[in-house]
Amino acid sequence: MGWGLVNRCWGAFVAAILLTCAADIIAWANVYVPLPWQVNVLSWHIWFVAGAAFALGPAYQLQAVQRIEWSVRAVVNRYAHPETANDLNTGAA
Numbered sequence: 001m002g003w004g005l006v007n008r009c010w011g012a013f014v015a016a017i018l019l020t021c022a023a024d025i026i027a028w029a030n031v032y033v034p035l036p037w038q039v040n041v042l043s044w045h046i047w048f049v050a051g052a053a054f055a056l057g058p059a060y061q062l063q064a065v066q067r068i069e070w071s072v073r074a075v076v077n078r079y080a081h082p083e084t085a086n087d088l089n090t091g092a093a
Contacts, residue, residue: 005064009057016053019046 003011026043029035 005060005067009060009064012053012056012060016050016057019050019053023047023050 023043023046026035026039026046030040030043
């Protein structure tokens, strides 16, 4: 389907879920096996990236809905005012 806004929305959600799982696995492993501090620091910062990815999903959906609304308005205006349809297409005033 390509990388349209709807696909980006779902991609952001999938990335967020995978990052959350990775951070949880590192936290779980740290309970049973003391991990090096570098791995712990990585797990702390994964949460910020996962949170950003969770925020991107609805943002992409909102942008997709707005683009659809703009397209519908353009079509409605074209048919509601047919006398200006040529002016809109050519850019003439």
